[in-house]
Amino acid sequence: MSAVESSKAGRDSDAGGGKLSSMSKGSFVFTSMALHSLEADADILERHRYKQRLASHHLLSYRLKKEASKRVPLRSSMFLKPAMCQDVVIQNAVYTGNLEAMQRLFPRGSTANLIIEPQGGEMRWAARGEGLWSLTYEQELTMPLHITAGRGFADCLKFLLQRGASVDLAPGGITALHESCANCESECTKLLLVHGANANAVSEDGRMPLHLCTTPESFECAKHLLQYGGAINGRTVDEDDTPLHVAARNGLPNHIELYLRYGAAVDKQNDEGLTPLNAACSQPQELQDLQRYFKVCQLLLKAGADLHTTDQDKHTPLHMACKNVNADLVDLLLANGACVNNMDYGGEAPMHNILKVVCYKIAHSPERIVRALLNHGSIRVWPGALPMVLKHCSESPRTIEVLLNAYSHLKVNDTWVEAVSPEVFKEHKEFYESVFSLQLTPRSLQHLARYRLRAFLEGRLDKVVPQLHMPTFLKNYLLLDYRGYIH
Structure with a gap:
């Protein structure tokens, strides 16, 4: 190919995909299929360049809007740092949920981020230096937002949020969302989440709001948390518990059903080796609680929970159900294939566990468990130990x-x-x-x-x-x- 032809080919290449065919025909010999492929590649390249230009335009637009928003003057309350409040009048209005008084005490431009140190509380021993200890009141710092959220004063909470109260501040180690969930205040929980509260905020003791949903009344709070991105498999710092562990340990079948629908991991083990099923079976159960725990375990087994998983001491769910004398639960575990003669680290089978607690749980019908174990092939008591x-x-x-x-x-x-x-x-x-x-x-x-x-x-x-x-x-x-x- 001559220098003139080479120069012409270079100019044709710079002109784009439209002249690809003529350039190709004048320089090399291509099949029709090869020419079609080259034209398609050129088209893809052109679309890629267009998308890059469009993305650059959107990014520039976003940055301009962000810079503009930074220049917009905010309410004065957003600039103010949290301040200590020792005003008894303000504290009284907050603790009693007096909205009218709060509207007077928090005018526009004032800060709603006040830190309150409650008087009183529980007594505890505290070190005073050089081996000296004294009884003092355990006091945790709080804020108006926390108090209203924990007490269910939804109108007051909404007012404080409108006055710019920060939803995720935690002067006492917990957020207002933790407070509302711990006290089963579902309306306040939803209000905080709508205003941007972090559904996965971790408290000082390492728990998320979902871990504080521990009673049947907290069901609506749990539902709101999950709707706003609550981590269904979030772990506590100390025990490595998931929300499913917490619900199982507290015998909450409605929570269990909800969490399973949101994809909760059914066989996660915590630091003690307990799965949610183990946690439910190991929890001491009063007579009125037996059916709740039975329902919890029924749901977990239906979801595929492994009933052979043991904790650190080699206790199976059957060991634990026998120890807590839940006859219906023992029947359920046996019907699903639980092994009656598995030994724990102490060399004890489920039969040993039930016989040790018979005298304390007569109202729980311990004879039903002994009978079920024997009918499923359990080992018997050594005859010489029968008098004991x-x-x-x-x-x-x-x-x-x-x-x-x-x-x-x-x-x-x-x-x-x-x-x-x-x-x-x-x-x-x-x-x-x-x-x-x-x-x-x-x-x-x-x-x-x-x-x-x-x-x-x-x-x-x-x-x-x-x-x-x-x-x-x-x-x-x-x-x-x-x-x-x-x-």
Whole structure:
């Protein structure tokens, strides 16, 4: 190719994609397909350059607007730093939610960012130097915004926000949003979020607002937080708990359902190795709380929670449910495949956990748990330890009945008689007389037949017995139903 042709090709190239075809034909030999590809590449390049110019235009426009907004004079309250407030009149208006008084006390141009040091509080020991300690009131700094948010004074809170109160200030280690969530004030929670409060602000003790939703009444607060970007899997600093851990530990089925819908991780472990399921099972439960915790665990299992995960001490959810004597929950875990004979670090199975607390939880029907464990193949108590078990569990005759019916024969002696206090014997005289009579008589043939059949079906009783073609009362007898006496 001559110098003239080369120079012409260079000029054609600078002219753009429109002359690509003529340049190509005059310089090289191209196929029609190659020419089409080159033209397409040129078109893509031109569109890319257009997008770059457009993006530069938008960026310049954004910067100009930002610079303009910086030059707009703000309200004076936005420039003022938080100031200490010791004015009793102002404090009284804030603490009582007196909107009319606050409108007079906070005129336009004044700052709403006042720091208040409450008087009183809880007593605590504080170091005063050189090994000296004294009792002082534990005082945490607060602000009008925090007080109104925590007490549910929505009108006052809205007024303070209009006066320029900063939503994320935390002089006492927590924000106003923490206060409203801790006190279940859903209207105030939403108001703060609408005005830009950080839904994931971390308090001094390492908790986000979602971690403070610990009661059924806090459900609406939790819902607002998630709608405004609350971190569904956010962790606490100290325990590494997620909101799902907190809800499970407090027995909050509605919260659990909400969090799962927002994608909460169901098997995250905290610093103690607890998953939300473990946390729910390990929490001490009063009689009125049993169904709430049962519902929580039901939801978690349905969402795929692993019931074999153990904590640092090798406790499974079944260990914990037995310790807290939640019979419905034990049935649920067993129905989903929980292992009845897993040992913890102390060498104890779930059966040990339930027997240790029978006397404290008689109202929780501990006999149901002992029966369920035995019917699912649990290990039995060493016969030599039965007098000790009798001593600690005698106030629950049904528990004793279920335990004793798991043996073909019993070596009843005076130690057994001494293990039952006179008061308990008097209250359950007929039952314990039937137990002590075994000192002189063997077990009945009917019981021995039951024992042999149970031994043959061990580990399958709960599945096989319901399918047997026999009367219901015989099925119940095989599954250690209660009769009120030993024979």
